[in-house]
Amino acid sequence: MNENIVKKISKLGGNTNHVSGDKSFVLQWQSITFDHYLYDKDWDVYGIDQYYEKNKELYACDKPKFFDQLLTHYFSNHEFPYGQYFFKDWLYTPFKEDSEDYGDLDGFIEEDELREAVEGSEMEFICLFYSYGYPDHYFVCTSDPDQSNPTVYSTDHEVYFQEIESKGKLEDFLDRFMKQEEFLEIVKSYLEENLGK
DSSP, X not given: OOHHHHHHHHHTXXXXXXXXXXXXXXXXXXXXXXSSOBOBTTOOOTTHHHHHHHHHHHHHHOHHHXXXXXXXXXXXXXXXXXXXXXXXXXXXXXXXXXXXXXXXXTTTOOHHHHHTTOOSSSOOEEEEEEESSSSOEEEEETTOSOTTSOEEEEEOGGGBTTBOEEEEEHHHHGGGBOOHHHHHHHHHHHHHHHHOO
């Protein structure tokens, strides 16, 4: 993957120390780790009202501490459905004989049909992200012709690979996610506008 992608992932809090240009895209992606979730720029302040209610005394007397704790809470591996995206790195190989997924799409979509929507010599995929929204899965074809900046495709568990849409190149796709500072600015603005404080 190209240097801009690596930089964007680092700015989003991903550990890219083991990314090496001499590896395939799949191996590079699988060498990245996140210890927190991601939020897109269309995020709708899920859970902020409840978080504020539980911590309003802290907000009133120590806003910096309130916001530090809020970031720690949201950017952790919690169980709350806050509209976050989950970083993933698993392979999906429904047309590869003897793979765990082989035949998974039988009766739903043929490999040739998928080739009409997806660029790549083999219809094998790596899942990059999962979310609570629609669509909820984001994949890259492992044999995408542009291994430095492959195309991202979306699908949803309700219509798994029967409906697939190009979301553009990975480098641009990553721009949808907020850095922690951007997340904090949205929360601060929301609280000021809705609480008048």
